[in-house]
Amino acid sequence: AASTDYQAENATISQGVVESNHAGYTGTGFVNYDNLVGSYVEWTVTAPAGPADVTLRYANGTTAQRPMDFTVNGVAGAVGITFPGTGDWTSWQTKTVRLTLAAGTNKIRARATTADGGPNADKLTVTPTSDDVTPPS
C-alpha cells in the first residue's frame, strides 16, 4: 500500500517548537509539544475518501503516558490515544490509528490532552486502506 510521510516540523504547530537535539528523527527535526493541555500539531494531508492508517512516529523519554486526541477537519477521529514512554528521548516508536479521511485535503490534528503535553513528534505516515485492496484479476 502506498504511504506518504508528512514531517511534523513542516506541519502547523500550536504551542510547540521544532527541535533537533535528540537523534533518530527523520527529516530535519521534530516537534517538542509545550507541556500543557491543548498543544497540537496539524498536518495537511491528501488522500482518497475512506479509512486510512495514520501512524505517528514519536518519542517520550518519561515514564508517563502522553495521551492525545486526533481530529480530522475539526471532527473527533480517535480520542484518548496513549503514547507511552519509549525509554529515552532518542528512542522513537510508532502508534497507528485508523481515521476516516475525505477525498482531497484533510487537516489531521494531534492534540495533547494532559498537562505534560504531547510526546516529541517526528512524522505522520498516512496509508489509505483502499490501497490495500487487491484489484480483481
Ligand code: GCU
Ligand atoms: C525534555 C526533552 C524535550 C521534551 C521535554 C518534555 O526537555 O529534552 O525534548 O519535549 O523534555 O518533557 O516534553
